[in-house]
Each structure stands twice: as C-alpha cells, then as structure tokens.
Amino acid sequence: MTAQIIDGKAFAATIRDKxxxxxxxxxxxxxxxxxxxxxxxxxxxxxxxxxxxxGKQTVEVGMQSFEHKLDVDTSEADLLALVERLxxxxxxxxxxxxxxxxxxxxxxxxxxxxxxxxxxxxxxxSNVGLLGTGQKSMVPCTPLGCLMMLRDFHxxxxxxxxxxxxxxxxxxxxxxxxxxxxxxxxTIAHSRTKDIADVVRRADIVVAAVGRPEMVPGDxxxxxxTVIDVGINRIDxxxxxEGKTRLVGDVDFPSVSKVAGAxxxxxxxxxxMTIACLLANTVTACCRANG
Ligand code: GUN
Numbered sequence: 001m002t003a004q005i006i007d008g009k010a011f012a013a014t015i016r017d018k019x020x021x022x023x024x025x026x027x028x029x030x031x032x033x034x035x036x037x038x039x040x041x042x043x044x045x046x047x048x049x050x051x052x053x054x055g056k057q058t059v060e061v062g063m064q065s066f067e068h069k070l071d072v073d074t075s076e077a078d079l080l081a082l083v084e085r086l087x088x089x090x091x092x093x094x095x096x097x098x099x100x101x102x103x104x105x106x107x108x109x110x111x112x113x114x115x116x117x118x119x120x121x122x123x124x125x126s127n128v129g130l131l132g133t134g135q136k137s138m139v140p141c142t143p144l145g146c147l148m149m150l151r152d153f154h155x156x157x158x159x160x161x162x163x164x165x166x167x168x169x170x171x172x173x174x175x176x177x178x179x180x181x182x183x184x185x186x187t188i189a190h191s192r193t194k195d196i197a198d199v200v201r202r203a204d205i206v207v208a209a210v211g212r213p214e215m216v217p218g219d220x221x222x223x224x225x226t227v228i229d230v231g232i233n234r235i236d237x238x239x240x241x242e243g244k245t246r247l248v249g250d251v252d253f254p255s256v257s258k259v260a261g262a263x264x265x266x267x268x269x270x271x272x273m274t275i276a277c278l279l280a281n282t283v284t285a286c287c288r289a290n291g
Contacts, residue, residue, distance in 0.1 A: 003227070003260040006149050012272035015148075016061055019279045023062040026286065034286035035064035036094040036120065036278070037086045041079065041105065042072035047098045054096070057275050063282060066092060076105050080113050087115040093289055094120035094282035099170070117289060120281040122174065131177050138281055143175035145273025146207055146228045147182070153226060153262055158183040163200050165189045165216065165250070166209035171230055175207050196220070206260075208250035218255030227256055227263045230270050 026032045036058045040051045051067065058065040068082060079097075086092045095118045101107050111119075116126040122138040130137030150157055162184040166172040172188060179186045189199050191210075200206055200220040208216050209230035221227060231250030240246065249266035257263050264270055 003257040003263040006153055006226075006228075006262050006264045006269065008145070008149060008264055008269040008271065008273045011149060011152065012145075012276035015273075015276040015280060016057065019276070019283055020061040022283050026283075027062070030290065032286065032290055033062070033064050033091075034093050034282050035066060035091045036096065036282045037066040037068065037089075037092045039068045039070065039079070039082065039086075039095070039097045041070045041074050041098070042102050044100070047100075051098055054275055054278060057279060058282070061279055063279070064091060072102055073104075074102075076109070079105060079110055083110065083113045087113075087118065092118065093286035094118055094278075096121050096278065118285055120278060120285055122281070123169065128169075128174075131174060134181060138285065139178070139277075140170060140174045141277040141281060142171050142209075142230060142270060142274045143178050144277045144281075145270055146175060146230065147178045148277070149228065149264065149270075149273060150205060150226065151182070156182075157205070160184045160204040161187075161202055162205040162207070163187045163189055163203035164207045164209065165196075165200065166207075166211070166230070168209065171207075171209040175209065179205070179207075210250050212250055213248050214250070214252040216251045216256060218252065218257075218259045221256055221259045223259055224261035225259075227251055227260045228270065229253075229264050229266050232266060232271055 038051050038054055040047055055065045055067050086095050095114050097110055111123045112125055114124055116124045119127055119138050122140040127137040162179045164172050164176045167188050167190045176186045176188050189196050197220045201222050203225055205226050207228045213233035213235050229249035229251040233248050234245045235248055237244045237246040247267050
C-alpha cells in the first residue's frame, strides 16, 4: 500500500483565505482590525523563524501584527509588565509568548499572566481546564490543526482507536483531549510505555509528537492507519553535501508511507496548519471580545 498524502499546506491556504474574508468583514462592517502580539525572548534560531513566519502571515490576512523581541536576559518582572500592557491594549486580541523561554524565566507564571481571553495558544490553565471539561475555550493550535485534518479526511472519528505518542502540554495532552471529544478511544504513549510498538499497532489514528527524528518505523503501524506527524526535526544530510541539513518528522516516512492509509508529510503537513489555526484563533478571540 502507498499512503495518501494529507496536504496540510493546501488545507492551511484554504483556512487563511477564510480568515482573510472574516477579517475583511470585521473591518468593513464593524471598523475592527484583529491584532496579534507575538513575544520572543532571546535569539533561538528556530523560534526566530517561527515568529517571522507568524508575523508575515498575520499581515497577509489583513490583521495587525505586533512583534516584541526582548533580550535573552530580560527579567521576569519586565516580561510580566509587557504581558500586562498587552492584556490591557484594546488593539491586541491575541497574545502569544514563544516557547521555550530562557531558563531563568518561569514559563507557567508567564503563560498564566496572559488574559485567558487573549491566550490564542490555549496554554493558560483556565483554557486547559475548559478544554478538559469540554467547554468553550481557546484550543492549542497544533493539535487543533491535526484534528481539522483528521476530520476533513475521515468525516466522523467516533469509535476510532487513536494513539498519541508524546505527552507534552503543547501537543500530546491537548491532542488526546480533542480526540476524546470526538469520541475516539485514546491512548497516550510515551518514553516509559511498555511494548510501544504493540500499543501503536492497535491504532486507527497515530499522532506522533515526541520530537525525535524518524523514531516511528513502518512496522509499528497498522495497515491502512492514518498517521499525523507533528515532528519538525533538522538532521544532517551529508548526501546533499557537506554541512547540509534536511527536515524530517518523528515518523520514518519511507517505511510508514508503505503501510499507512494516509500520512502528513514533513514539511508541508502539520506545520502550516499550526500557523493557520493561530490566525483563526486570533479572529475568534477578536469576535468574542467584541460580542
Ligand atoms: N513553541 C513551539 N510550539 C509553540 C506554540 O505552539 N506556541 C508557542 N507559544 N510556542 C511554541
């Protein structure tokens, strides 16, 4: 079998078009321009790339982008003061503090200082609680993008066996909540899981979110299963020349794509969906703020 490719890049483009239409109507009918503030502390190269991309796409859909780049040794008090200012700024409807933060800053404290109504990442403890109890909340962008692709591909997910590999607060745990909300039978597998291959082999849906390059081989996959690869890992690629690198997922694409029924590629799968969902969450936050 050769898996069908789930084209996240194309799907994300359709979401961005819808967001742009919504933004245009908010401007024309209500004189409101949604605004997204992104805060980056330090100079982590991967984070810089993400933040630049978020800012560019925010402007492309007609929203206002506010970028705050802070020095790597910014104090916690200064960062909290900035978040407080953004909480009170009526032009800012969404706030995202790029993670990871430098070690001297308390991530939980900073995330929980964001107004939950502006928490477009869905990381604030109130949003986590609302999601876990099935109430209206801000939903973390990466798992939301994965869910949208799964719903688009399958229609109903009800009754399917889903295995999420990875238990992070950013992806694994909210992904499991969302799949449960769609009536999947959900297992979270992680580094201490016994017989992980057997666990994954039971799944109709596999979401790999561990951050380890190509760790899921084809013989872990049930024939015909749908595989969502959240990993974005840069590895050496000597075959491309000295010092060259390439992006790979958490899934070994060559072997898994021979067994799975459908698979998201890396790049061009989950990555573009994450930013598209961030833009959609910002419009949602703007609409809720303006009744
Ligand atoms: N770092 C990696 N992924 C994310 C994300 O979705 N949001 C934020 N704020 N930081 C991240």
